[in-house]
Amino acid sequence: MSRDTGGGGSTSAARSRLLTTATRIFYAEGIHSVGVDRIIAEAQVTRATLYRHFTGKEELVLAYLGQADLGIRAQVEAARAGEESAAGQVRAVARSIADGIRSPGFRGCAFLNAVAEYPDPAHPVHRAVLAHRQWFLDTVTELLARIGDAPADGDGRHVVMLRDGAMAAGCLFDPELVCETFLGGVEDVVRSREA
Amino acid sequence: MSRDTGGGGSTSAARSRLLTTATRIFYAEGIHSVGVDRIIAEAQVTRATLYRHFTGKEELVLAYLGQADLGIRAQVEAARAGEESAAGQVRAVARSIADGIRSPGFRGCAFLNAVAEYPDPAHPVHRAVLAHRQWFLDTVTELLARIGDAPADGDGRHVVMLRDGAMAAGCLFDPELVCETFLGGVEDVVRSREA
DNA sequence: ACAGAAAGAGACCGAACGTTCTCCCTCATC
DNA sequence: GATGAGGGAGAACGTTCGGTCTCTTTCTGT
Numbered sequence: 140m141s142r143d144t145g146g147g148g149s150t151s152a153a154r155s156r157l158l159t160t161a162t163r164i165f166y167a168e169g170i171h172s173v174g175v176d177r178i179i180a181e182a183q184v185t186r187a188t189l190y191r192h193f194t195g196k197e198e199l200v201l202a203y204l205g206q207a208d209l210g211i212r213a214q215v216e217a218a219r220a221g222e223e224s225a226a227g228q229v230r231a232v233a234r235s236i237a238d239g240i241r242s243p244g245f246r247g248c249a250f251l252n253a254v255a256e257y258p259d260p261a262h263p264v265h266r267a268v269l270a271h272r273q274w275f276l277d278t279v280t281e282l283l284a285r286i287g288d289a290p291a292d293g294d295g296r297h298v299v300m301l302r303d304g305a306m307a308a309g310c311l312f313d314p315e316l317v318c319e320t321f322l323g324g325v326e327d328v329v330r331s332r333e334a
Numbered sequence: 335m336s337r338d339t340g341g342g343g344s345t346s347a348a349r350s351r352l353l354t355t356a357t358r359i360f361y362a363e364g365i366h367s368v369g370v371d372r373i374i375a376e377a378q379v380t381r382a383t384l385y386r387h388f389t390g391k392e393e394l395v396l397a398y399l400g401q402a403d404l405g406i407r408a409q410v411e412a413a414r415a416g417e418e419s420a421a422g423q424v425r426a427v428a429r430s431i432a433d434g435i436r437s438p439g440f441r442g443c444a445f446l447n448a449v450a451e452y453p454d455p456a457h458p459v460h461r462a463v464l465a466h467r468q469w470f471l472d473t474v475t476e477l478l479a480r481i482g483d484a485p486a487d488g489d490g491r492h493v494v495m496l497r498d499g500a501m502a503a504g505c506l507f508d509p510e511l512v513c514e515t516f517l518g519g520v521e522d523v524v525r526s527r528e529a
Numbered sequence: 530a531c532a533g534a535a536a537g538a539g540a541c542c543g544a545a546c547g548t549t550c551t552c553c554c555t556c557a558t559c
Numbered sequence: 560g561a562t563g564a565g566g567g568a569g570a571a572c573g574t575t576c577g578g579t580c581t582c583t584t585t586c587t588g589t
Contacts, residue, residue, distance in 0.1 A: 255450035304499035
């Protein structure tokens with residue numbers, strides 16, 4: 140069961156369990172404070188299996204962030220798919236971010252949390268965070284540029300700054316109020332471009 | 335030298351060196367990833383001395399955050415002292431935050447970084463972060479309330495959200511652009527209340 | 530001069546860390 | 560039926576972790 144279907148796949152039941160478990164625990168409890176023993180125990184996998192699929196803990200962390208990156212890209216695409224106008228798409232993305240903040244188990248931004256544990260700019264984990272953030276900034280800026288004629292760089296940074304603040308505060312203040320403030324702030328930016 | 339001056343003081347050269355070193359290293363590299371060996375080595379203090387002044391690493395972490403809290407309160411007071419009007423004080427506080435972000439060695443908000451490593455809301459470190467944040471939110475909201483007549487709760491949260499986003503992004507994007515966006519956002523809020 | 534606290538020096542503890550290893554079993558494919 | 564990869568089980572590696580211990584030196588206030 141669960142055998143590769145021939146191609147150069149990297150799928151297996153054990154690997155998938157490993158990645159799912161690592162994602163859950165790393166996001167909920169942090170990275171440095173969780174040992175590989177915890178992960179292999181909860182993934183019901185042996186130590187040897189972990190090191191057969193990953194070169195070490197670091198590669199598992201990178202896979203975790205890759206997983207998170209895919210999730211967020213899918214979330215953004217899903218939000219955009221429901222709207223035609225650029226303004227509608229920005230609002231939809233903001234709403235989907237707010238939905239995440241309100242969800243049970245929300246623990247802030249996986250990337251901001253990870254980078255707090257990897258301050259060294261040369262570290263692969265740090266670089267993965269930077270890459271994800273650059274993609275998000277570019278995506279938002281490009282979307283805003285389609286609303287009105289004004290340059291969108293500043294507004295893009297503004298929206299991302301609100302997002303970062305909302306993600307950071309979402310599990311430290313009342314999530315409901317945080318979402319209200321965030322959505323209001325994004326709405327101001329969108330409206331200022333629509334005018 | 336460096337003897338207590340009689341009262342129930344908690345000052346000593348070794349303790350001070352310990353706290354200064356811990357603050358520097360914890361802020362620059364994170365908490366879980368640095369061991370007490372690093373700290374006592376760089377503080378030029380023996381292991382026994384650490385445990386004579388602190389019950390353990392956790393108390394050292396709490397002392398580090400206490401240090402950071404005092405620093406920020408002093409920074410806010412200094413900024414406010416130079417301005418008379420409430421609006422001027424808010425602008426001054428924002429400028430002083432921006433100055434911090436532009437400073438060399440800026441590694442984000444010590445409290446946001448710490449809470450990323452201590453997600454458990456019941457943990458003393460997590461609670462210390464919440465307490466600091468509540469003070470800051472209250473301070474900003476109270477200041478904004480003195481500008482105009484509109485309720486200031488929402489605007490206070492808005493400014494804190496911009497600050498959180500700016501502090502998070504300040505060491506991940508170009509600090510100069512981050513500060514520009516941050517100061518612009520705060521200015522918008524202040525002006526909307528002055529009108 | 531003397532008592533006593535602060536600090537240095539360093540051995541030591543058990544536990545957890547990430548990692549590597551061997552041995553055996555299962556099972557799809559040729 | 561033989562082959563060989565994937566996985567389970569678990570011992571073991573050396574290192575580092577946070578924390579405790581004893582012993583000695585230094586220096587202050589009385």
